[in-house]
Amino acid sequence: PHTTAARSASASAVGAASQGQSGYAGKAAMAGALGLVAMASSQRKVKSTRAARVAMNAAKVDSVCILGCSGAVGQEMLKCLEDRDFPTEKVRLFGNRSAGSTVSSKKFGDIVVEKFSLEAVQECDICLMAVSGDFSKEWAPKIAGGPKNTQVIDNSSAWRYDEDKPLVIPEINGEGRVGEPLIANPNCTTAVGAMALWPIHQKYKLKKVLMSTYQAASGAGAEGMAELENGLATWVKDGAVPKPEFFAHQLPFNVIPQIDKFQENGYTKEEMKVTWELQKIFGLDDDVKVACTAVRVPTLRAHSESITVETEEPISPDDVRELLKSAPGVKVVDEPGSLKYPMPLNATGNYDVEVGRIRQSIVFGEKGIEFFVSGDQLLRGAALNAVIIAENAVKAHA
Numbered sequence: 001p002h003t004t005a006a007r008s009a010s011a012s013a014v015g016a017a018s019q020g021q022s023g024y025a026g027k028a029a030m031a032g033a034l035g036l037v038a039m040a041s042s043q044r045k046v047k048s049t050r051a052a053r054v055a056m057n058a059a060k061v062d063s064v065c066i067l068g069c070s071g072a073v074g075q076e077m078l079k080c081l082e083d084r085d086f087p088t089e090k091v092r093l094f095g096n097r098s099a100g101s102t103v104s105s106k107k108f109g110d111i112v113v114e115k116f117s118l119e120a121v122q123e124c125d126i127c128l129m130a131v132s133g134d135f136s137k138e139w140a141p142k143i144a145g146g147p148k149n150t151q152v153i154d155n156s157s158a159w160r161y162d163e164d165k166p167l168v169i170p171e172i173n174g175e176g177r178v179g180e181p182l183i184a185n186p187n188c189t190t191a192v193g194a195m196a197l198w199p200i201h202q203k204y205k206l207k208k209v210l211m212s213t214y215q216a217a218s219g220a221g222a223e224g225m226a227e228l229e230n231g232l233a234t235w236v237k238d239g240a241v242p243k244p245e246f247f248a249h250q251l252p253f254n255v256i257p258q259i260d261k262f263q264e265n266g267y268t269k270e271e272m273k274v275t276w277e278l279q280k281i282f283g284l285d286d287d288v289k290v291a292c293t294a295v296r297v298p299t300l301r302a303h304s305e306s307i308t309v310e311t312e313e314p315i316s317p318d319d320v321r322e323l324l325k326s327a328p329g330v331k332v333v334d335e336p337g338s339l340k341y342p343m344p345l346n347a348t349g350n351y352d353v354e355v356g357r358i359r360q361s362i363v364f365g366e367k368g369i370e371f372f373v374s375g376d377q378l379l380r381g382a383a384l385n386a387v388i389i390a391e392n393a394v395k396a397h398a
């Protein structure tokens, strides 16, 4: 059946593809759209090609599954597995409303989306989870282990703050924990900022971090993207934006300074996630302070952040530029004279987080800098991060 979710997600992906994104970005969005269109229209049965059983210790696994394959993150996970030539014989897809539809994958063939069941997911070596935190709370611990010793890499916030569970950005703190049965992926805003902050912390030691964010509609999932697109399309047609159903307020022509629920201290949960998760991933001392203001903006994809840091050691913009040029997962885009700086449209569909506008802070002087980052939160903050963790797990078991 062609579900509402599949329809709106495919519309979103087509929209992203036609939003002026070039190269990988446009292609990625269009491929996602085509995949969902195929998923919706085709009921073809996938021929069962009984792959030779390859154990986890042969640098290639039998099967990887994506649980939540039709969502904003799940669709990108399949693209990452394809683009990175992930060492697996087979990819299986699980969903709820999308179950029964077919996704056409260039690399893995036609894949029929299966309804979630514990037994079916536990037939896979690795489960990439892109479902809600509540779903993950209930099912991730049951999935991890089982007859295939299934490893779960979870994108939700369910396990991030659990002391026993690794919270991993592979380029930062991935070593040593790749074999754990359940690994948590960070919040997308945290992951995008962390790519630039980690090299700075290692060299100059962070003392204070102040962040303001500009977060795209897709951060709220496929339905968030659809509401932004539909709102703009209706405004063009009728001259008015419909009442919001998904976001708390109208997003077109607006910005909303609330993402997730307010906490007792006046910050939102999204803002506190940045504090909690940078502390855990970087292993920050309690006296290093991190504060964030998280804002939803009417862009489709890629989160941007304005970041000010105070450091223990003197720091200069030129040194930071040089440092970040060789940092993994980072691309320095910092030529104000030729109007080159990070922007979400340019970061969309790219693995690297763009960093620019690097300048000495007039607040913190020689021990402070300010900069701007844009990174594709569906990739760096979710799908790509999870797939790199899984790649490292396969390599480690080889």
Ligand SMILES: NC(=O)C1=CN([C@@H]2O[C@H](COP(=O)(O)OP(=O)(O)OC[C@H]3O[C@@H](n4cnc5c(N)ncnc54)[C@H](OP(=O)(O)O)[C@@H]3O)[C@@H](O)[C@H]2O)C=CC1
Pocket: 005, 006, 067, 068, 069, 070, 071, 072, 073, 074, 094, 095, 096, 097, 098, 099, 116, 129, 130, 131, 132, 133, 135, 155, 156, 157, 186, 187, 188, 218, 219, 220, 221, 222, 223, 377, 378, 381, 382
């Ligand atoms: N969007 C983002 O930028 C980021 C999201 N995350 C996290 O990743 C997770 C997924 O987010 P996102 O992709 O945006 O969400 P979406 O709302 O776009 O997608 C949700 C997915 O969950 C599936 N699902 C829901 N209920 C079930 C069920 N009972 N059984 C099987 N599948 C089910 C849906 O399947 P179906 O359509 O078939 O019903 C859909 O594929 C969330 O925990 C989110 O917090 C993390 C970082 C970034």
Ligand SMILES: N[C@@H](CC(=O)OP(=O)(O)O)C(=O)O
Pocket: 155, 156, 157, 186, 187, 188, 189, 215, 216, 218, 219, 220, 259, 260, 270, 273
């Ligand atoms: N909350 C983020 C995306 C997200 O899903 O984050 P988390 O996985 O921490 O709930 C946003 O809306 O942009």
